[in-house]
Amino acid sequence: MRNSLLKLGLALFSALWLNFTWAADCTGLNTSQCRITNQTSQFTPTQALSNALADGTVIGTNTTDFDYTCLVATATDRYLILGLNTETALLSAGLLRTTTAGVAFQPTLLAQVGGTVNRIQFAVIGSRTSGGNECDGGHISYNMGQYIKKGVITTPNGLLSLDFSPSVNFVTARYNSSSAGGVYTLQQYEAPASVPVGATTCVLSDGGTMSVDLGTALSPNFSGVGYGNPPNGYTPRNFLIKVKCDTSLIGSGFAADVTLDGVSDTKSGWATNRSDISVIIQDANGVNILPRTKAGVISVDKDGNTTAGLALRAFPTARNGTAPGANTYTTLITVYTTYQ
Numbered sequence: 001m002r003n004s005l006l007k008l009g010l011a012l013f014s015a016l017w018l019n020f021t022w023a024a025d026c027t028g029l030n031t032s033q034c035r036i037t038n039q040t041s042q043f044t045p046t047q048a049l050s051n052a053l054a055d056g057t058v059i060g061t062n063t064t065d066f067d068y069t070c071l072v073a074t075a076t077d078r079y080l081i082l083g084l085n086t087e088t089a090l091l092s093a094g095l096l097r098t099t100t101a102g103v104a105f106q107p108t109l110l111a112q113v114g115g116t117v118n119r120i121q122f123a124v125i126g127s128r129t130s131g132g133n134e135c136d137g138g139h140i141s142y143n144m145g146q147y148i149k150k151g152v153i154t155t156p157n158g159l160l161s162l163d164f165s166p167s168v169n170f171v172t173a174r175y176n177s178s179s180a181g182g183v184y185t186l187q188q189y190e191a192p193a194s195v196p197v198g199a200t201t202c203v204l205s206d207g208g209t210m211s212v213d214l215g216t217a218l219s220p221n222f223s224g225v226g227y228g229n230p231p232n233g234y235t236p237r238n239f240l241i242k243v244k245c246d247t248s249l250i251g252s253g254f255a256a257d258v259t260l261d262g263v264s265d266t267k268s269g270w271a272t273n274r275s276d277i278s279v280i281i282q283d284a285n286g287v288n289i290l291p292r293t294k295a296g297v298i299s300v301d302k303d304g305n306t307t308a309g310l311a312l313r314a315f316p317t318a319r320n321g322t323a324p325g326a327n328t329y330t331t332l333i334t335v336y337t338t339y340q
Contacts, residue, residue, distance in 0.1 A: 024137025114173030
């Protein structure tokens with residue numbers, strides 16, 4: 001099985017009318033504790049992974065986004081450090097172990113969180129001034145670092161997991177010191193998707209990135225239709241995936257299976273950057289396409305041009321079955337092709 005890689009992703013976006021505001025709510029939190037929501041991780045591949053690559057070759061990067069709400073304790077120095085307990089996955093100085101043999105993760109920064117070194121540190125939360133408890137919230141978009149080839153790849157060709165080994169959790173610590181009180185281990189960090197193994201590459205015909213505008217829908221039109229259905233009066237948006245491939249290694253055309261990869265909403269759709277809206281992607285027959293499953297087939301000629309693209313459609317749906325608040329939403333999808 002050879003694998004080809006589309007270097008950038010497919011962006012689905014849209015807008016809802018009305019205004020949307022958000023305020024931090026620390027109900028249920030202890031002092032020095034945080035709540036993490038809407039966490040996503042985006043793997044942006046740079047090239048396909050193979051044993052022909054030299055150790056240290058970058059195969060992709062990872063950007064993580066999430067919302068946080070933290071209850072900062074009363075103190076003279078009122079701040080928290082937010083990070084990941086990656087010290088358990090330390091492979092060697094400056095490198096973290098992944099679940100795929102032959103792939104290591106090189107973080108942008110390893111620092112001290114809660115008196116423990118070799119942790120990924122996201123941010124300092126709080127004002128560093130004296131006063132009472134403070135409920136602090138916001139959004140973080142963080143360049144985690146890059147995946148590199150490290151050692152021999154022993155897994156057969158295919159899409160390989162990029163989780164840390166062992167998996168890691170969000171942590172918060174008051175004063176960045178374990179002895180100062182308030183060290184909490186939070187929920188598990190959701191790692192980005194996968195990395196392909198193989199030698200031949202493809203890119204989306206539109207230059208590597210394809211955007212699909214899902215249009216505008218009124219928030220009330222989501223009421224009463226239930227999860228998995230488009231809002232009232234909404235027509236799903238059709239789009240066509242086409243690729244341009246390097247066929248120099250094979251000298252002929254081929255039929256490539258297409259896999260879409262991204263973050264599941266844990267139901268039958270795709271998570272967005274919001275907790276109240278999902279995106280449903282379907283094939284031409286109206287069958288839902290889930291993350292990391294085959295979406296269809298693209299035909300490529302001997303010159304690497306698409307002769308038959310993959311026709312899909314997409315629409316927004318109320319993730320919780322109730323009308324969502326108003327604001328824009330986005331989901332990012334990476335497209336992989338594999339061929340025999």
